[in-house]
Amino acid sequence: MEMMEAPAKRRIVMISIHTYCLFFTAVSLLLVNPIEAEGNITSKVEFDALYSLRGTLGIRKYDWPRREEPCTWKGVGCRNGRVVSLNFTGFLRTNRGSQNPMFEVDGLQNLTMLEKLITVGFSLPGPIPEWFGTKLAPNISVLDLQGSNINGTIPEGIGNLKNLTRLRLSNNNLAGSIPPSFQNLSRLQTLDLSFNNFTGRISIAQFDSLRRLQFLSIGSNQIEGSIQGNIGDLTQLRYLDFGHNKFDGDIPPEIGVLSRFEYLDLSNNSFRGELPNSIWESDILMFLDVSNNNFTGNISNIDFSSTANSTNGSRIFDLSANSFFGVIPASMVDFSERLSSLDLSDNYFQDRSPFDSDSIDVELNCFFINSTTSTQKNNTICEEFYLSVGRNDEIPDSQSPPPPSNNPSSDRISRRNLIYIIAGVSAVVIFLLLILLIICLMKRRNRSYTSQHQTTVAANSHASQQVWSTVYSSIPKPVIPLQTVVGDSFTYEQLSQSTSDFNESNLIKHGHSGSFYRGILENGNVIVVKKFESEQRYLKEFEFVSRVMHLRLVPFIGYCSNDKDDRFRKLLVYKHMDFGDLSTAFSRKSLPESDDGLQSLDWITRLKIAIGVAEALCYLHNDCGPPFVHRDVRATSILLEDNFEVRLGSLSEVCIQEGSSRRNVVTRFFRLHGSSEPNSPGNAAAATCADDVYCFGKVLLELVTGEIGISGATEEKTKKTLEETIPCINIKEKELLNKIIDPSLVVEEDLMDEVWAMAVIAKSCLNSKPAQRPLIKYVLKALENPLKFVREVNKNQSDTTSLLHSMSSARLAVAENWSDPAVALPAPMLDAKKTHQSNQRDSADDD
Structure with missing residues (x-):
């Protein structure tokens, strides 16, 4: 309220000085154009509404500071002094607000010009208020509440928001049925209800008035029954996801005539019947997944020649786990060459497989494979299927092994070959036994030395593991499925x-x-x-x-x-990103009147950036299943938003970590394209999370030394830089750090320990042996509490590299005893971890 009263006081002073004529002039101007200063809110009702939301949602003063105009607050958009958009994506609550978060947004009722409300990833436990459909601003066009931990049902009144163009409620805990009133949303272009618990049946008639609809996703729910209605009326539809539900029956034949289709997911249902031939005739369909259904049909009767000449070769088709059968026609072979990935596994295709590409999966069919390790179905299963579909004349017999030979000369040759094989195997066994005997003798000679060495190592390892089991216990993370x-x-x-x-x-x-x-x-x-x-x-x-x-x-x-x-x-x-990337942030110009020329990042900001990058990598390494490797962690990949909030970019090099065995369309796709480009840095097939940790160590070194360019330097230059800097990071001689620390960094004495801690962590991440680098989740814990890390290091006086590495070996021992409420975050959107403790010292008004 003080902000609103200050301009009024100034006007009173002016009135007392100016003449009677100027008084009327000022009053007339105020009535015609009240408070039109850029960035100022003109409505006291809306001003109070924002402060109401600030309190009920527990918004930190870091995001919505009292001393600044509300129109300049993070996520608040104004036009002509009125609030037109609110975006809470990436917000964290105050300590008090996070103790009992609720869906309390009554202040929205007074924002009558609101056009967009976005809360992606911001937790709003509770149901959507019933008044949303009647008291929310009538002009609202975007309602995006993805990943906000909302429960209950969708209010029927949502159908009254007739100006909505985008409605996203995915990744919540919503239940019940989809309201029939959705048919009133005639301007809707995007409707995303995926990853909830919706039940009941659905009819396309609920959407037949949504003629502008381009994106429709109700995947990963519990919706059952057949699809009723004419989906062909949705002529603008580009994206359709009905996957992972309980649908059954035939799919509408009109689904194949939608000329703008780019994405179709019907996977993991109980659909049956044949797919419309028109689906194969589309030139723009980028993604088709009908896997794990009961679709059937003779593939031999389909003509793929109409799309064989398509120039679009970046498409993925998955027909696996159905009942398609027949002989693969030549036109389908030509068609497959225009695809990035084709999965035909677990069907009943017969004869010989005409494919030789690794991007085509043909396992578990009825193909004849001339190998003793065939991955095809056995003859009995194939015969039973072809009999069940009335194809007696097409029962595959090519899998049967050839009859035994009656040629005597052939038998003699076989006997002679057997003798050679036995002799060879015997020689190999004798050779291996000799090697084993030599190894045993050498072990016996070194037993006394090994015993002494193990005793010393065990003592040091026990001390290190005890420290890290006390400070940074393992955090088992839930596997987060990939979301659309x-x-x-x-x-x-x-x-x-x-x-x-x-x-x-x-x-x-x-x-x-x-x-x-x-x-x-x-x-x-x-x-x-x-x-x-x-x-x-x-x-x-x-x-x-x-x-x-x-x-x-x-x-x-x-x-x-x-x-x-x-x-x-x-x-x-x-x-x-308004602040560019980390490489440009170090050279950001200061104010013209300043004599400094260049403005250096303060230590709190640098630590905040390091924690943000570690959070991003922790998500990719630990929270995704299977784990992802970024492969391009460097200063230019670290993008900075307002208040230096980190957003990790350069995502074109991301790949699945080596050894991940989870198979699905996405993982196969990443393995297919991960190393196909000649200019790809590194080999995607061998990329591991330890590679990201090494690159992150170089970023930490940049933050300590101020030498931007280390993380993107050549191998030769990096080696030279490490030879100059690493010796100055010593647990017993902390003063050596002053030789490499950024000279422009002004650090108070009580924060020097934090700088030293980051340098020590960087050194551990830069270990030349990947197996001895710490996991990123332990690095994150150390950065979040560097002073505690310093205390433990000083207490034990251990070698820090082995100390950090001991986290990996100790994690299994303490995993079962670990419990942390902060880990129980709603999937797939994860709230950010706590910002550095300096942000929590902010003030009591945030509490």
């Missing part, structure tokens, strides 16, 4: 116009996989458009960002649909 979070669809003309036809003046940089351009949409939002050079890199990054979301990853906004000529465009759209 496809963004908005933009036309090529929109993105071309936003970047002035990709003019060089808007070029931000050239990256590994493409070029980045700054763009401004018609609504004024600043974006970054990534223009890919390779179709494979485009599809790989699109597959990742459209299925994995986290507040520490660069926000994905959307993609480019085909242009007016139906040409395939390789463009992805991301949110623009």
